[in-house]
Amino acid sequence: MAVDCSKAIVGVKAKESVKIRKTRSTSATALGLWVKGGKGGLCNDGKATTGATYTLCGKTSNKWYWGGPNSSDIDGWIPSTCVNW
Incomplete structure (x- = not known):
């Protein structure tokens, strides 16, 4: 699946590790x-x-985001319930 990173949301925080x-x-x-x-x-x-x-970070969902932390060069799929923006 192609992921469009030309419009990224920045400053997103992880609710939990x-x-x-x-x-x-x-x-x-x-x-x-x-x-x-x-x-x-x-x-x-x-x-x-x-x-x-x-079921992660206190909620159940099937939604995922593509992205990653600023602290590394690793990007991948992140459960939507575990980030705030």
Whole structure:
């Protein structure tokens, strides 16, 4: 899937420490970690994409964002319930 990062949302904070995933599933390979309170960015103008359903950070959803923390060069799929913007 092509992800448009030309319109990124910046200054996004992680609600809890959350794994960055290779695909939109909690069972997918973890590429890295976005630590609680750490800032980062979301691509595609912050529009979520559907994937596997999960319960994380106190909520259940099937929405995922492509992005990552400023503290690393790793980008991947982030559960939408675990970030604030």
